[in-house]
Amino acid sequence: MIALVWIAGLGAAAQYGKIGVVFDRLPELYPDVGAALGWTVSLVGVIGIVFGVVAGLFVAAFGYRRTLVCCLWLGAAMSALQVLALPFGLFLATRVVEGISHLGIVVAGPTLMAILATGPARGVALTIWSTFFGVSFALLSWLGLPLVEAQGVRALFAAHAVIMVGLAVILHRALRDLPVPARTAFPKLRALPALHLGIYRSPFKLAPAAGWLFYTSCFLAILTLLPPFVPAEARVFVMGAMPLVSIAVSMSLGVVLLRVLPGVRLVQIGFLLCAVTMLWLWVSPGDWRACLALAAAFGLVQGASFAAVPQLNATAADQSEANGAMSQAGNLGNGIGTPLLVAVIATGGYSAMILTVAALLFAGAVVHQILASQRGGRPAVAG
Template sequence: MTTSNETRWGLILVIWAAGLGGAAQYGKISVVFDRMAELYPQAGGSIGFTVSLVGLLGILFGVIAGMFVGAIGYRRTLVWALCVGAAMSALQAIHLPFPAFLATRVVEGLSHLGLVVAGPTLIAQVSSEKSRGLAMTLWSTFFGVAFTLLAWLGLPFVDRFGVLSLFGAHAAIMAGLAVMLSVALRNVQVPKRQPVPSLANLPAMHLQIYRSPWMIAPAAGWLFYTSCFVSILTVMPPHIDENLRAFVLGAMPLASITVSMTIGVYLLRVLSAVRLVQIGFLLCTGGGIWLLLVPGSPAACIALAGAMGLVQGGSFAMVPQLNETAADRAQSSGAIAQAGNLGNTIGTPIMVTALSVAGYAGMLGTVAVLFFTGFVVHGLLAMRRRI
């Protein structure tokens, strides 16, 4: 695979910004979810589909997305995914009927997949071998940064101009990024397109990815990470001192981002991404045990989030380390998208069930087991790669 001798940081930042726009396809609903009933008072319990439909498509089509992006082309996919995302947000801003709004969310899910598969593949393409770990770690922060910006800037914007204005602003940002990248990517040398996969061969292609200890490794660990991250932020707040709760919940994502961009980047210079992720999982296991022994400890919550930052950055850095070709990297990124959506979907129900059946100790025990299983899974896959 041809890669850059020099890292094009300006272009990487714009692609990362496109990732922020992709994360905002989730975040723009999440941060105003309690107000969505004002837009659609007749929706009732169906209002939850405004979030889950995007994740459902990620579960169903994540790996397939990696295959088709390689056939369509990475530049074309990224720009068109931004255009489609902008169009869907613009439609949402005119207050569509509820069924039509859900339809735009389905299409937005496909746009999101295009962004999260093409984006990291192109970043790996325009970064040097020396800087690739840092570049991929930067990409790994796109969800946390996007949610933080939406909380800090999006909510005041909504308070002043209304929920629909947030959709309109998102449309404008996505459209602007599409124009910027359509120009910026013109002179980027990209890998040759792959043949369009046959639908009849899709099951076999899934098995090929799942059986590859190189392509599936980042996603395998990512499943355990995502099963815990959002669910911990969801179920832990009642167990944290009310006077410190807001501070802790705001500090946890920031701790994760800070550790991944500092300690994580440094360790990637001396350790493989796989080893870094394993260390992160072990520290996360320790954080879970710490919270078990000292319920609701603010220091333990922030330390746990910081440890998860090592898993976060290392998992994305693992994709180009373990996969040489752009096609393999795209498929590995697609598998990450699939695993991430699955983890986000099942994680909170698992934690809520553990809490209801075995109480706080059962919930934190489940957290520790999931993190330690992530460590073990990476060890097993590393053994397979050595055979």
């Protein structure tokens, strides 16, 4: 059951990845739109930035199982439409709707995992969930790109649609007998600002998202911008290995450490190790060993951040709100990280980029410490 929910996460990550891995070939479909092609990636995240926090409230009201299955169907429908030769404006519209599908899956998925797993298994399950982006991108590179070479870009969209339909059918049957909390009342629109403030002011609900913002601001940006600074003979190996090392550490050492350390503490350790390895890269530019050490440290942050959600929030509704905040933070971090570092490189070069990332990662550990002090050592609470 946990594996099935995780595979649904792979489908959600592919809503980003199916464009990311073929971005250089999109001009074949839309040759005259120029820089506007960038919207094909970012529009999926806009929904998460705007509605990420309150998504948890709506998911709790609509139902976790129902949200997951309906969002899989919605994602399948959008991928099927993208197979058609849509005008560029309509293609962008399908990407906006995919953002709704993506947000529903990434909020409902980890909440269902936390329901399915109890005790030490919960940390393992949520660490597994945390790998969904990296695994999905790897699969798209290994399996999707050969399909694109043989059949064209739209064949990848068709394959994604078929996979999402299959997941919707399977999970509808697999989850129907899973005991889940009773659905809550839908929030009133006029109450949404206050609900946002309620989440932002809670050091329990906000903490995982606050750390996740710093992680996502750095992880994708580093993978995107570091390659030119890695020696050419090692570049392909290093950039291919970094996501896999991160996942491997998250699933091995991260799982073991979560049995003896709280998730927040492990996130802080991961952030500090990341900052140290950035200083290593500052002293030894492009060193492949430092790159892999950085990926390993990122792996500690990755799984522990999701594991911290149920550790800090006792009820499914609170966990859903915390996951919604994480989704918002992740989309925001992915959106601002790369442009920020591009600007930093333009003004200060490699050293400025490395030191900026080191400062951001150190700040992530500090922010977690501030929120921990606000919790005052209290256990997870509802509300």
